[in-house]
Amino acid sequence: MSIFIISPNRDPKDWIESFKTQAPDIAVHTDLDAVNPKDIQLALVWNHQHGALQAFPNLKLISSMGAGVDHIFADDKRPQVPVARVMGEALTVSMSQYILAAVLQYQRKFKEYALDQAAQMWNQERGEHSQIKVGILGMGSLGLDAAMKLDQIGIEVIGYGRSAKSKTVVPYYHGDQLEEFLGQINVLVCLLPLTEETKDILNINLFRKCQPGTYLINVARGLHLVEDDLIKALNEGLLSGAFLDVFRKEPLEPNHPFWKHPQINITPHIASVTKPALAVRDVIINYRNLQSGEKLINLADPAAGY
Amino acid sequence: MSIFIISPNRDPKDWIESFKTQAPDIAVHTDLDAVNPKDIQLALVWNHQHGALQAFPNLKLISSMGAGVDHIFADDKRPQVPVARVMGEALTVSMSQYILAAVLQYQRKFKEYALDQAAQMWNQERGEHSQIKVGILGMGSLGLDAAMKLDQIGIEVIGYGRSAKSKTVVPYYHGDQLEEFLGQINVLVCLLPLTEETKDILNINLFRKCQPGTYLINVARGLHLVEDDLIKALNEGLLSGAFLDVFRKEPLEPNHPFWKHPQINITPHIASVTKPALAVRDVIINYRNLQSGEKLINLADPAAGY
Numbered sequence: 001m002s003i004f005i006i007s008p009n010r011d012p013k014d015w016i017e018s019f020k021t022q023a024p025d026i027a028v029h030t031d032l033d034a035v036n037p038k039d040i041q042l043a044l045v046w047n048h049q050h051g052a053l054q055a056f057p058n059l060k061l062i063s064s065m066g067a068g069v070d071h072i073f074a075d076d077k078r079p080q081v082p083v084a085r086v087m088g089e090a091l092t093v094s095m096s097q098y099i100l101a102a103v104l105q106y107q108r109k110f111k112e113y114a115l116d117q118a119a120q121m122w123n124q125e126r127g128e129h130s131q132i133k134v135g136i137l138g139m140g141s142l143g144l145d146a147a148m149k150l151d152q153i154g155i156e157v158i159g160y161g162r163s164a165k166s167k168t169v170v171p172y173y174h175g176d177q178l179e180e181f182l183g184q185i186n187v188l189v190c191l192l193p194l195t196e197e198t199k200d201i202l203n204i205n206l207f208r209k210c211q212p213g214t215y216l217i218n219v220a221r222g223l224h225l226v227e228d229d230l231i232k233a234l235n236e237g238l239l240s241g242a243f244l245d246v247f248r249k250e251p252l253e254p255n256h257p258f259w260k261h262p263q264i265n266i267t268p269h270i271a272s273v274t275k276p277a278l279a280v281r282d283v284i285i286n287y288r289n290l291q292s293g294e295k296l297i298n299l300a301d302p303a304a305g306y
Numbered sequence: 307m308s309i310f311i312i313s314p315n316r317d318p319k320d321w322i323e324s325f326k327t328q329a330p331d332i333a334v335h336t337d338l339d340a341v342n343p344k345d346i347q348l349a350l351v352w353n354h355q356h357g358a359l360q361a362f363p364n365l366k367l368i369s370s371m372g373a374g375v376d377h378i379f380a381d382d383k384r385p386q387v388p389v390a391r392v393m394g395e396a397l398t399v400s401m402s403q404y405i406l407a408a409v410l411q412y413q414r415k416f417k418e419y420a421l422d423q424a425a426q427m428w429n430q431e432r433g434e435h436s437q438i439k440v441g442i443l444g445m446g447s448l449g450l451d452a453a454m455k456l457d458q459i460g461i462e463v464i465g466y467g468r469s470a471k472s473k474t475v476v477p478y479y480h481g482d483q484l485e486e487f488l489g490q491i492n493v494l495v496c497l498l499p500l501t502e503e504t505k506d507i508l509n510i511n512l513f514r515k516c517q518p519g520t521y522l523i524n525v526a527r528g529l530h531l532v533e534d535d536l537i538k539a540l541n542e543g544l545l546s547g548a549f550l551d552v553f554r555k556e557p558l559e560p561n562h563p564f565w566k567h568p569q570i571n572i573t574p575h576i577a578s579v580t581k582p583a584l585a586v587r588d589v590i591i592n593y594r595n596l597q598s599g600e601k602l603i604n605l606a607d608p609a610a611g612y
Contacts, residue, residue: 093460101410104407108576117565122556124575265419268422268432270414
């Protein structure tokens with residue numbers, strides 16, 4: 001029984017290293033020629049080639065190397081076994097740090113001060129965005145963690161999710177309260193899972209419902225954002241700027257208008273750096289639970305799509 | 307009995323507004339010609355002209371409009387009455403937000419990603435500074451608050467202060483443990499008060515004791531930093547960059563080498579934006595305590611200089 005890793009374009013060496021350290025008894029493979037496919041019970045994947053998982057007749061679990069599982073559900077030739085994802089601290093620490101960084105650089109106008117510096121201008125009057133109110137769209141484990149941390153450092157924050165929640169640190173809206181939520185905020189952070197329902201959700205109609213001049217931060221998936229609508233919304237002043245980590249086509253194409261747009265900041269899909277040393281812990285738990293027949297953890301819901 | 311505000315180059319209108327809202331019974335003046343100087347018991351000042359406070363024969367308290375009181379102690383023609391400063395939330399929220407912003411933009415390499423964007427480069431390999439360890443030099447109320455918040459968001463942080471403390475959230479060094487403190491860190495945040503002892507403390511000898519490539523954040527006072535030594539330390543690779551909010555001479559002079567230095571970020575002394583609405587609360591408490599003869603709060607220690 002063993003684990004097989006498929007992650008084209010991502011070097012899995014830190015993952016392999018972490019398995020070696022934390023569970024030296026578990027065989028972890030990456031080379032199909034060096035393994036009997038019947039031995040593989042658990043596949044650990046990131047953007048695997050569709051159909052590739054059919055090689056493993058005894059597969060019991062597909063585990064994502066990140067929070068997202070859309071790349072797994074998109075493969076309709078995959079074996080129909082449970083799908084797990086990365087959850088917890090392995091994921092939230094890095095994502096929340098990125099979100100705080102993006103919110104605070106906007107609030108404190110670091111981009112504007114850098115331009116002042118280039119122009120040798122000492123401009124104290126510039127001040128800061130003193131009345132920001134952040135709205136977090138998507139209040140799963142990532143959204144809740146970011147909301148709590150923004151709140152702790154004195155940033156006003158509210159959240160929106162699909163379904164009711166009994167307890168949240170910050171004011172929470174759900175279901176048909178989306179407009180009420182959007183109407184209050186001037187910084188919008190997208191942390192939604194990608195599903196048929198949420199695809200293209202960041203569009204001109206949604207931007208119109210936010211406070212004029214809202215700042216957009218997208219750290220979820222490129223397909224959430226209608227990219228032409230962002231350009232339009234910036235031109236019309238509906239939005240004042242955007243900090244984007246994800247794009248419909250990655251890497252972002254050479255002549256894409258986002259590259260040179262003065263109101264758009266780009267990072268190359270690096271917001272959430274899953275820490276293999278933390279993430280493998282839960283993969284190991286699932287591997288052992290497969291052997292002992294115990295309940296698997298961190299499972300995604302195929303009906304919800306995340 | 308009334309209050310007089312002296313703040314050349316700083317419009318006190320938000321302060322006056324806050325007094326009106328929170329204590330409409332207290333007379334607050336800014337015009338010497340419109341007041342009987344004998345009525346003034348409390349002077350609220352920021353960078354007042356030395357000697358100006360001699361105008362008030364019945365002065366009982368000098369209150370700073372910020373955390374620093376060095377601008378008051380530097381006036382040896384001031385009446386010898388107690389000196390108070392801004393403390394608590396009015397001050398810490400804004401400063402800690404700035405420090406988190408400066409630390410996180412460094413950790414997540416936002417400056418480098420902005421340069422990549424300008425060059426239309428999708429460079430995921432750039433990653434982040436994943437092993438940062440922040441050292442806070444000066445663990446007064448500002449330092450403690452910043453340390454606690456960095457710790458809460460998962461950034462490793464230690465602190466150094468002059469004297470022993472019984473309880474701190476993060477590892478704390480004091481007295482002759484400065485070298486031990488510096489030897490561990492690769493991000494140095496200066497939050498010291500300005501005294502004879504701390505003037506020029508950020509010099510080449512101190513930089514040599516930090517981890518090679520340490521990143522410097524100075525949000526305290528310009529006189530803490532020997533500016534030529536910073537340039538030297540950057541050239542020699544002792545430091546890798548600096549985020550500076552304060553300078554020996556402000557505004558920063560037109561031909562100062564910091565303006566165009568690619569490893570230095572400048573903001574024009576805006577890190578800590580004291581919130582008048584919160585700060586006047588404590589000034590009002592002191593004003594009332596003066597009337598009733600009760601103990602004053604937030605007093606600075608003339609012997610320590612802060």
